[in-house]
Amino acid sequence: MESPFGAVNLPTKLDIRVTTYVLVFLITCFYFVFPSKRQKYSPGVPIAGLRPGESLKHARERFRGEAKQMLLEGYQKNKGKPFYVPSPLGERLMLPPDYVEEIKTKPVGDFDFVGTFFEMFEGQYTTMGDRSTLHPRVAKAQLNHYLGDVLPEVMHEIVEAFEMHLPPCEDWTELRMPEPFVKIVARVTSRMFGGTQLSKNDDWVHSTIKFAEDGFIGAQTIKRVPVILRPLAAKLIPALRRIKIHHRNARAAIFPMLEQRELSAKKPVDFLQWMTDDAKGHEQAKDFLAMIQLKLSFAAIHTSAAAPMQLLYDLCSMPEYVEPLREEISSVLEKHGSFTKAALAELVKLDSIMKESQRFNPLLLSRSFPSPSTQNLSSKYLVTMERIVTCEYRLDDGFIIPKGTQVGVPAQAISMDPDIFPDPEKFDGFRFAKMQQQEDIAGARTQYAASNKESMAFGYGRHACPGRFFAAAEIKMIMAYMLMNYDFHFPQTSTDRPPSLPVETQYLPNQEAVVLLKKRSPEKRWIPFS
Numbered sequence: 001m002e003s004p005f006g007a008v009n010l011p012t013k014l015d016i017r018v019t020t021y022v023l024v025f026l027i028t029c030f031y032f033v034f035p036s037k038r039q040k041y042s043p044g045v046p047i048a049g050l051r052p053g054e055s056l057k058h059a060r061e062r063f064r065g066e067a068k069q070m071l072l073e074g075y076q077k078n079k080g081k082p083f084y085v086p087s088p089l090g091e092r093l094m095l096p097p098d099y100v101e102e103i104k105t106k107p108v109g110d111f112d113f114v115g116t117f118f119e120m121f122e123g124q125y126t127t128m129g130d131r132s133t134l135h136p137r138v139a140k141a142q143l144n145h146y147l148g149d150v151l152p153e154v155m156h157e158i159v160e161a162f163e164m165h166l167p168p169c170e171d172w173t174e175l176r177m178p179e180p181f182v183k184i185v186a187r188v189t190s191r192m193f194g195g196t197q198l199s200k201n202d203d204w205v206h207s208t209i210k211f212a213e214d215g216f217i218g219a220q221t222i223k224r225v226p227v228i229l230r231p232l233a234a235k236l237i238p239a240l241r242r243i244k245i246h247h248r249n250a251r252a253a254i255f256p257m258l259e260q261r262e263l264s265a266k267k268p269v270d271f272l273q274w275m276t277d278d279a280k281g282h283e284q285a286k287d288f289l290a291m292i293q294l295k296l297s298f299a300a301i302h303t304s305a306a307a308p309m310q311l312l313y314d315l316c317s318m319p320e321y322v323e324p325l326r327e328e329i330s331s332v333l334e335k336h337g338s339f340t341k342a343a344l345a346e347l348v349k350l351d352s353i354m355k356e357s358q359r360f361n362p363l364l365l366s367r368s369f370p371s372p373s374t375q376n377l378s379s380k381y382l383v384t385m386e387r388i389v390t391c392e393y394r395l396d397d398g399f400i401i402p403k404g405t406q407v408g409v410p411a412q413a414i415s416m417d418p419d420i421f422p423d424p425e426k427f428d429g430f431r432f433a434k435m436q437q438q439e440d441i442a443g444a445r446t447q448y449a450a451s452n453k454e455s456m457a458f459g460y461g462r463h464a465c466p467g468r469f470f471a472a473a474e475i476k477m478i479m480a481y482m483l484m485n486y487d488f489h490f491p492q493t494s495t496d497r498p499p500s501l502p503v504e505t506q507y508l509p510n511q512e513a514v515v516l517l518k519k520r521s522p523e524k525r526w527i528p529f530s
Contacts, residue, residue, distance in 0.1 A: 039090045040402035047084040048074025059086040075413035093407045104461025111387040125234045126215040134283045139466035142274040148341040157191040172518045185305040194272040204253040207246040208297035214239040254290035309509040310361040316490045317497035321429045352433035355448045359415045383408040384456045411456040448472045484526035
């Protein structure tokens with residue numbers, strides 16, 4: 001039938017391409033002609049990290065690779081006072097520790113801690129981040145309460161994962177350890193999340209690893225695209241497109257488990273079951289539980305894998321710590337027979353060197369049990385207690401924070417304060433073990449999982465990472481198993497510790513460094529469950 005409008009000429013591929021280019025050009029022009037609203041600053045607060053004659057635009061870009069130095073400089077020059085630090089998304093307001101007690105109790109609606117995570121990881125496009133309180137509720141209550149019950153299963157998975165993801169190492173073997181460590185931690189964490197059904201599910205384990213990697217790459221990629229063009233760009237960025245595959249794998253793994261458990265009277269002791277039991281309203285939907293479980297893997301796996309990786313580098317560069325640690329582990333195992341909660345608590349030297357390693361190499365400059373929200377991401381970051389202030393706010397001393405300001409506390413810079421830690425630039429692996437011996441210092445305040453104003457790697461206050469005790473136990477067991485069963489050192493050609501990789505407020509373990517590994521002689525090894 002002939003069209004009433006006469007002959008219709010369908011657009012050619014060239015027409016569509018030209019139209020698209022014109023549209024993108026016009027949108028880009030609009031973006032630069034009508035820029036977003038300018039940031040408001042607190043009067044009289046200095047901007048740290050600026051070099052003489054340097055433009056703010058240049059300093060913001062330099063922050064991508066020099067955040068640690070800029071934060072430390074700002075803290076040292078403005079000790080006890082607020083300061084701004086430039087960043088690609090605008091100046092962040094760093095607050096001194098004296099404000100911590102006040103900030104931690106502020107209403108979530110006024111000091112939005114999830115908003116910072118959405119912004120950092122572009123949650124709109126990566127799907128990372130969630131305002132649900134289900135996972136923090138479960139971590140605080142059931143996980144911490146039943147921690148001793150899950151440790152034997154975790155130890156089983158550590159042994160199996162080491163055998164699966166490391167070569168035999170009967171002789172000295174060169175390895176790049178980041179990839180094996182991530183796979184080991186992914187399986188171990190999945191065992192706690194959902195038992196062997198998750199830890200032995202290759203598609204699930206693969207997606208828990210790649211979801212975080214694709215989300216990170218996707219976020220960093222789309223940050224470089226003008227805001228108004230991001231919805232279009234998101235459809236073209238491979239890392240963001242792969243996130244749908246990870247969602248599909250999560251549903252395929254979790255849905256059958258939930259359906260089987262509905263038909264069984266026996267309840268497993270794992271995180272998925274605890275979430276199922278505690279879920280309310282929309283939290284009970286299978287899709288919601290599957291997505292939350294996947295999102296939990298984001299920080300749980302990569303942050304917990306980074307800690308032993310950094311500590312392994314430290315031990316290779318300072319081998320004098322290896323034998324004292326082995327002696328402590330052997331003594332504890334002789335007394336307890338296995339890694340119970342009580343046994344792990346007695347690994348004081350191992351706990352101490354884990355904390356000292358973290359002090360020098362925080363993973364991400366802000367949060368280890370990991371959650372989709374910023375409250376649980378603070379374990380290895382340079383900045384903690386990050387919030388977006390949603391309305392102009394006057395603190396108790398009269399200091400005014402403008403609406404829209406992103407605030408935080410420079411946790412890593414505080415950990416380098418000589419008034420808190422004497423000789424802070426010196427790596428002292430047993431620093432915190434020695435501090436525990438002092439009568440005026442409570443042991444809990446110096447532990448790896450501690451949360452206080454001198455030690456805010458896991459956040460502070462009501463939003464401190466609720467899963468930090470599991471993370472500490474997991475890392476201890478992995479490192480203890482490695483120390484008791486392997487010898488390791490750097491190649492003779494590279495004896496220096498490999499530098500960490502700075503990416504804005506994230507401080508990642510070196511991915512290219514080579515470590516030589518060899519299994520210890522059979523009489524020296526510790527093989528549990530034999």
